[in-house]
Amino acid sequence: MSNAKKKEMIAMLLAGGQGSRLGILTNHVAKPAVPFGGKYRIIDFPISNCVNSGIDTIGVLTQYRPLELNAYIGNGQPWDLDRLFGGITILPPYMKAEAGEWYKGTANAIYQNIEYIEMSRPTYVLILSGDHIYKMNYKMMLDYHVQKGADCTIAVIDVPYEEASRFGVMNTDGTLKIYEFEEKPANPKSTLASMGVYIFNWEKLKAYLIADETDKKSENDFGKNIIPKMLEADEKMYAYEYKGYWKDVGTVESLWEANMDLLNPEVPIELNDPPWKIYSRNGFLPPQYIGENAVLKNSSISEGCNIDGTIENSIIFPGVTVQKGATVSNSIVMPGVTIGEGSVVAYTIIAADTVIGLNVKLGAGKETLPEGTHPDISVIGQNIIIADDTVIPAGAMVGESIAKKESE
Amino acid sequence: MSNAKKKEMIAMLLAGGQGSRLGILTNHVAKPAVPFGGKYRIIDFPISNCVNSGIDTIGVLTQYRPLELNAYIGNGQPWDLDRLFGGITILPPYMKAEAGEWYKGTANAIYQNIEYIEMSRPTYVLILSGDHIYKMNYKMMLDYHVQKGADCTIAVIDVPYEEASRFGVMNTDGTLKIYEFEEKPANPKSTLASMGVYIFNWEKLKAYLIADETDKKSENDFGKNIIPKMLEADEKMYAYEYKGYWKDVGTVESLWEANMDLLNPEVPIELNDPPWKIYSRNGFLPPQYIGENAVLKNSSISEGCNIDGTIENSIIFPGVTVQKGATVSNSIVMPGVTIGEGSVVAYTIIAADTVIGLNVKLGAGKETLPEGTHPDISVIGQNIIIADDTVIPAGAMVGESIAKKESE
Amino acid sequence: MSMKVLGIVFSYADRENLRELTKIRTLSSVPFGGKYRIIDFILSNFVNSGIQEVSIITRNNYHSLIDHLGSGKEWDLTRKIGGLRILSPFSNPGGTDNGTYLGTIDALSKNMHSIKRSLAEYVVITGSSFICSIDYDEIIRSHIDRQADITAVYARQRPDFELPDGIPLLRMDDQERVNELCYFNDDCDPNTTTFSLGMFVLRKSLLESLVADSIAYGRYDFYRDIIQRLSNQLNIRGYEYRKNYFEISSVSGYMKENMRLLKEDVRRQTFEMPVYTKVKDSVPAQYGAGSKVSNSIISDGCRIEGTVINSILSRGVVVGKGAVVQNSIVMQNTEIMRNVSLNYVILDKDVIVRESRQLVGHETYPVVIEKKSII
């Protein structure tokens, strides 16, 4: 009805990407639904950040394999987002009177959902993406945005100079007002990299989205089109510097690293943080059982596991079985995996529900590598079977079951 | 997790249609979201039937303007479908690894959501459409299906012979086993019309859907392809005769009639039926206020209305204002409409949030018509303004505001 | 609201004589305005002000309240963090006491184990005797701006409202600083009174220490032992509520206040922000061919065949042919059969009035018919 409440700020979460750089890990799920950190999915981080920042209306834009994401988000209850007013809504593309079109770019995805946003009549809109691990208080960013009187505020993180050219870089004046934006510059003028977190005054953004839609040459992308056009028009755009842990997990290597960071007390990403919990949909598994032969070192193990082997520097997701005599090190084992007796798993990511037979060797052997480096990460796909005695070398990607060799 | 519960039967509700025969009433909303009966939407009927029949998992297939339907369904709470397991899920088309495609036909829509259905591992699937008004216990139909040992059971209703050629007609033997299906036959062999309500054994249906998808000539439609193919293969298909009130509301005329049926004690559709409630999303409006000048005859009036005029044989939705001296008869007035002083509304459907000025004449005048007939129904679109003193004749469809005539 | 706030409701009142209406229910679950109960207005004010954590202190007869509230879904208070909590007098852990409170402070103290666990920074305390549409967000902002220790919401006399005896009056200086508390009686000048609406804002930590201190000295009354006693030590500020209010403490007042809803401006002020209540999925109201309805509030699910004038009908009321209902309040699912005549009557829930019966009260003393009576 007409007297529904106006919201100060709502969030729009771009979760559309297939995430092809994650290879077989995204064969069955969209990138934001990839498991992370022992019991989470990547998307739990931006959603929990929103909830902890007091944002209770979130639209999730998706068009690639939304089924698992849909089932995971459900009615939003795990994040306290099962609301009568607001809450979390999955927004796929849809047909208008004439025809439907898929989302052409990040800006077009928001454009196609103007009607959804207007239902909340927000003053500000927060644009997020679903592929970063970080804990951030968006309310503080909004306070900054309001205080600066900005039209758009972009969260940035100071990166080492040599890495800056991998990012979108914000060139700012002394007041952090942005005067230039360069996408992956060869010679960066600044080390302030965009985190892909934007706050816009909604009326302003809406006008740019509508204008951008009529521009046939536009790719309808925030970074490539909207931000440059706003800069060109001399809108008030500010950088907001974020100082905490932030990691893009768009590649196998970075996904592995970000998981390992959780086991490293030196890295400032503590998930056991009661006032800033990361919420996730919990299964209904009993507590883990640790058997008589287990050896556990510097590892994180979740509910429903049955561990009787050796686990070292590894992240073990719910419902994993590691049998007697098996060894898992420097690895990530996703939900429901079984690792058979005598198998050795090192520097490997094993996707959900896969069965590793007996005496299998996955990943790095005993190579000697220069200090500070590690062997290439192997990836074993979802819901497959690796037969007894199989050997998979470091850096391999296995998407199909490997059957037992015929006896010779 | 793997131990989620198996469901005996889930429902798939085909809510995709634009419903173009409802004209401007579906300019802004999908047909199933069209208001009906004073406080409901059409889709409340199949959903409430499901809930009252003990079905707690419902997929709603939609691709046309799902926003309002999405917002209306929300987390399913009004229908007690905000479940941890199951509940109601909107299923739009989505992109797979390669590309996405819109739903090609009713069967294709189900085909594209096989993965969704398999999550519940149902034994039976109930297929429903979103454009009929009826109260039906699907559990009794399932009992019949099981008892007959059928592969597919189709609900039918006995229609007068002269109307049978407007429907899909089931030709059955003495045991109600279907041996032939004719779509809108010129010379019907039977008067058992399909209600568009099917129960299938899921494994059987899945096989036919997969086969149908490879048939390039198929329109991927239940009535045109799946049912005939199953009959051809001599599957066990039974008709289930339903004896209650059932009405297709796919046209303006039938929508008006079905609403009027609610005011007619002779017609067996009683909504005030505590053990078989029709649930709907309620607004947050105060009770209605009836003013000192009101005259109310044989009418249904909803919350938040402010009535000071005359209402006769009409259905008035929530939040409607009818000012002093205005007269509404044989009409349907949807939510949030205002009707100004001195206006006369007859045989008209006014869509939501429209403002009718002063001394407007809408719909039939004082024509003399043969007994048992009524004037053509006028339709006034959503959220428009009809200026003072406008006269709209019977049977007109007005989709745009009508401004005040310039004074001459 | 970005500040975390806990709402605390006293669901009962000592200063109340509603006769049969509170025999079987606590004050806050008394029906009001057709389909609502008093608690609906209180919770809606919280929710509309962004307060998502509410504790309700109950004393007795709270069964109908628990029933009405259920899990709190209809008020969007079924929250994982915060949400609705009903504190019953006997739920104190390890408690063996007999479930009565020595006063408001004692009630707060006995429920402190629950209040303490809330992460809220501020509390809003309210009673159940006043119904209004109030924005607590604004009051909390004024509380912070004026660096108040306690903000007490007050209102002024309405021309058509007789102040009931014993209502607490707040005397303030021109900065709205509260410096005296007294109770209304015949000696007070009603034209200059500023009376408490029973709503207070303060920091949760301050409430905790004030309650602990008072209990240590055997002081149990929030007005007397905190507002009055500490008025010169604490910065207690008044906040004037200027819109419409309803006060419920007597049966005749209850009738009058309900009837004021028939005025358009009163309705507008009361329902400016949405008021949530339990959803019953009733059908729309049905008016038969012989119905005659004038200046009345009618709720969903009613079926009217007779005459209804200057009355308020809750959900599911049936008025038979030839029946005349005037100046009356009819609660849920009550059935008035053919040719009945009612004037100045309050019919509680599930009453049946048989054919041709007549009940007549007077504006100053309405007849009250108990729940489930058959007349």
Added chain:
Amino acid sequence: MSMKVLGIVFSYADRENLRELTKIRTLSSVPFGGKYRIIDFILSNFVNSGIQEVSIITRNNYHSLIDHLGSGKEWDLTRKIGGLRILSPFSNPGGTDNGTYLGTIDALSKNMHSIKRSLAEYVVITGSSFICSIDYDEIIRSHIDRQADITAVYARQRPDFELPDGIPLLRMDDQERVNELCYFNDDCDPNTTTFSLGMFVLRKSLLESLVADSIAYGRYDFYRDIIQRLSNQLNIRGYEYRKNYFEISSVSGYMKENMRLLKEDVRRQTFEMPVYTKVKDSVPAQYGAGSKVSNSIISDGCRIEGTVINSILSRGVVVGKGAVVQNSIVMQNTEIMRNVSLNYVILDKDVIVRESRQLVGHETYPVVIEKKSII
């Protein structure tokens, strides 16, 4: 389940001596199996059997139960139709009684106003002393097939389970028709006993009339006054439960029954169907470089730096470096500091055991440390 069924839980037990464990909580909210409480198993059985309406009868100390259950969301019992209802002894409308029950029938009778409003056709009644994984759907089907008036669930002696004195035994004929009730004592032969699991199925209408009749004659005990007294008038049938059960009535039994979860087949039977509990959003368990864990159950949120052997740890337990925890049960958020040594100890919630302390109990008499103690 197509039949409408109401689950009724007695959350307390008379026959129970759990010492400190039930000092501050009712039996059904006693922790069990790491992260669960007894009520979790009871509600999960209902939900897994398709029963979506549950009333819990409470007597005292039910604060922690209410706290644990919240709105019932985690068990999917926040329903518009049906759902979870907690019946507190003082919530009876108009009730002025002192909140004690004269027996199980009296408790049912005093809550009949609520039970009567349910639209269910059947009721399943259960106590809180037994934990098992049971399919009520199957029992109700057998109840209907055998045209039973009452179906009483029973089990047989387990080799490793000593029947506690006073447990009700059901004697049946070869058609499982119950014809005698007696209580276990030293004279009974434990090898031939068939004892009640405290679970009964009957039509709701029959329950209503049995309760009304019994109360009229001043009879208050369900076993004695319904099962025994009416065993030759009613068709009372036994239904044998054959899987694993846990019985909780003494501290040493509590310890032993918990420890049985370390056996794989017991775990498998217990968790074959999902068991729901309150979600705490804890992080996964963290194992430090010096940890040594063997044959133990560890819950989310634990941080283990020391040694844990043959023990069961609930959520958020911290075990410091050099600490050795053996044969012990450690409840939520308890912290065991460096070099502590524990053997046969039950540590309740929020306990702190300081550096180098030692606590040793015995299998037959485990040391129990009360909630929030600091050792």
